[in-house]
Amino acid sequence: MELRQLRCFIAVADALHFGHAAQQLDMLPSALGRHIRLLEESLNVRLFVRSTRSVALTAHGHKLLEEGKKIVAEVDALEAHFRRQGRLQAHTLRIGAIDSAAIALVPHLLPAFRHACPDVDVRIDENKTAQLLPKLKSGQLDMAFIRPMKESDPQLTTRFLLHENVVLAIAERHPLATRRSVTIEDIATLPLIVPARRARPHSHDVTIKLFNAAGLKPHIVQLVDEKQTILSMVASKVGGAIMPRWAARMATPHVRFVTIDHGEGAFTALPLAVAWVGNAPDAARDALLEIVSQELPHLIRQLC
Structure with a gap:
């Protein structure tokens, strides 16, 4: 039994969902499943009862979860101790x-x-x-x-x-680029480039929440992970993007940043x-x- 396998097991046991646990651990579900399979083979027991709709712990799984968390906590405490000692010298x-x-x-x-x-x-x-x-x-x-x-x-x-407040990134020749501010209603039909939720959940959700608060649905035409790629697409007139205010500091030719007037509410910020x-x-x-x-x-x- 390896510590990495044990950490993977605990993540799945807590989430009871391989996909959610894999996302938490930043690994592919197939790789996570392989770690669990190897752990079960090394212990010669089944830890999970799996179906197409659910994941549940076996009796062996419940026992390993209880004892495994103690082991991981002790290892983490030991690592933390030596890290602190190393920090004093590093x-x-x-x-x-x-x-x-x-x-x-x-x-x-x-x-x-x-x-x-x-x-x-x-x-x-x-x-x-x-x-x-x-x-x-x-x-x-x-x-x-x-x-x-x-x-x-x-x-x-x-x-x-x-x-952090958000702003609208828009191509410099778009009619909205000359505005001092826009409302969500002003961009109701604007094609939008939005971060993929798996990569940037907060940035993705802030766009959805802004439109939901206005009783509207965003017109999403492209999901992109990286902000620089989003800005390049904005410059190429693929669409606009709702971005953190700091993005206005990035030197991006042919892109303008416009204040979004969304009223009060911290839920619309990052x-x-x-x-x-x-x-x-x-x-x-x-x-x-x-x-x-x-x-x-x-x-x-x-x-x-």
Whole structure:
């Protein structure tokens, strides 16, 4: 029995759904199924009763879930202990950041951090939340700026920071490009390029929620993962896109950004949070968190 197989088993046992567990672990369902099959073969027992419609634990599965969680928790605690010991010698702060934070937040924080901690090197991993969380929990990152998940994770300490407003990205020669602001009703029939939900659930959902709040349905013509690709399509007149306000900083020829007048309501904005593992003190991480707290009012003015 391997630790990776055990983690896969626990994810499926908690979700009772192979697809949801695979998405949580950022792996293909076929690969997840292979890990479970190998685990069952190594233990010579069935852990799940599977049908086309449901997944349920066997008696052996319930026992392994109970004991397996204890094993994983002990391994995680042991890893955390040695990571902390290594951190005292490494003098490196490893930061994960979604694109929004990597472009609009982290660069604003680094000068103050380097002044406060001149002997600490900073490494930045820019990625999506779904890819950053496993790295954070495995100890590859010390902290991460992420889109908060709907359900809290007991391994993580998460601090909400702010909600980012959204804007309309539109081709510069489109009639809406000359407007100071638009309403959802103004773009009711506009072809839209939207992030795929599996890759960027928050960005996808904010478009849907904006239209739902107005009693309308978005005219989605293309699903795309990466924001730069979305902007390229906007420039090529494929359609418009609802994007975080920080995207207006990206130098994209032939694209204009227009304020969206959607009234009040935080549900129409994108949440940003910072997360780290556990509650143990870490001098470098805590120094950056203090700077975040000090700079938050300025950051809110920039992004909200």
